Amino acid sequence: MPLLAALGAAVLLASGCASGTAPADRTLTVFAAASLTESFELLAADFERDHPGTAVVLNLAGSPALAQQLVSGARADVFAAASADAAQVVVDAGLAEAPIVFATNRLALVVPAGNPADVAGLDDLARDDLAVALCDPVVPCGAASERALSVAGVDARPDTLEQDVKAVLTKVVLGEADAGLVYVTDARAAGDEVATIDVPGLADERTSYPVMALADAAEPDLAAAWIALLASAEGRAVLAEAGFDAP
Known part of the structure; x- marks a missing residue:
């Protein structure tokens, strides 16, 4: 669907x-x-x-x-x-x-189909030219994202902080964000509407x-x-x- x-x-x-x-x-x-x-x-x-x-x-x-x-x-x-x-x-x-x-669930880094902003990994979430969507840290996907970024030493610069993971996914699907952190399950549900960027160790952060x-x-x-x-x-x-x- x-x-x-x-x-x-x-x-x-x-x-x-x-x-x-x-x-x-x-x-x-x-x-x-x-x-x-x-x-x-x-x-x-x-x-x-x-x-x-x-x-x-x-x-x-x-x-x-x-x-x-x-x-x-x-x-x-x-x-x-x-x-x-x-x-x-x-x-x-x-x-x-x-x-x-x-x-339990795991995080995934997703980008719009075709990866127009050429995102390669978590480090790119600190780029000034990138529109980044993350969950607000008050919700579970945001807390997990914050922990994962901290472990990776990445100072992400989100353009939007959403109240649930589906809102982040929607921003990426619509091209309103160049990248976002969602759950593996959400990336799978989106099918070919998004691409998942392989990030070693990211799946270690479980919810x-x-x-x-x-x-x-x-x-x-x-x-x-x-x-x-x-x-x-x-x-x-x-x-x-x-x-x-x-x-």
């Missing part, structure tokens, strides 16, 4: 449109990190197939924003974050028990994905079933196909 079409689908799911067309008797609401978009859309369709009469509604955004929504009173059944810190905010608020990690059922979940049995799906062979296969690694 092309990137922009995938983002459109994510908006529909996040606004309450399930992947099925039949009326739903029950709704499972899943708050999930934006980098999980493609995988969770596929898993939502599988879940609805295996649980007739159930609609899965995905709210996809940056993990800290989702955590704040939950602390502020938003209702959900499941929270899947790209950050242990964001998950802990929810746990500390008494909204969930300790989460489990179901996947863990914790998931939890919310204490006030309206559908606790469905929440448990969703978490079980993530840990199942079927769920792991979908995540692996997207580029996620096992926990």
Whole structure:
């Protein structure tokens, strides 16, 4: 699925449109990190197939924003974050028990198709003539990018700091940025709309994905079933196909 079409689908799911067309008797609401978009859309369709009469509604955004929504009173059944810190905010608020990690992800340096700015590696992110897009350090992809750049000794000069990884990817796809740091899964989802620059050691910077059922979940049995799906062979296969690694 092309990137922009995938983002459109994510908006529909996040606004309450399930992947099925039949009326739903029950709704499972899943708050999930934006980098999980493609995988969770596929898993939502599988879940609805295996649980007739159930609609899965995905709210996809940056993990800290989702955590704040939950602390502020938003209702959900499941929270899947790209950050242990964001998950802990929810746990500390008494909204969930300790989460489990179901996947990990790695960083990738991406450029628009054809690499028009001739980017060769992380050092180029310090170039004055390069438009660089990074995630804001307050969100998981930004924190991971900051650590990776620090290890590499690169003083990056981002032109924009985005609130989730999909926004960085979109800037690169549209040619509004000459380069950006995203997750491997996002680079794979974009297909030939971006090129990935091989950077030795960059993939060593990993992000863990914790998931939890919310204490006030309206559908606790469905929440448990969703978490079980993530840990199942079927769920792991979908995540692996997207580029996620096992926990």
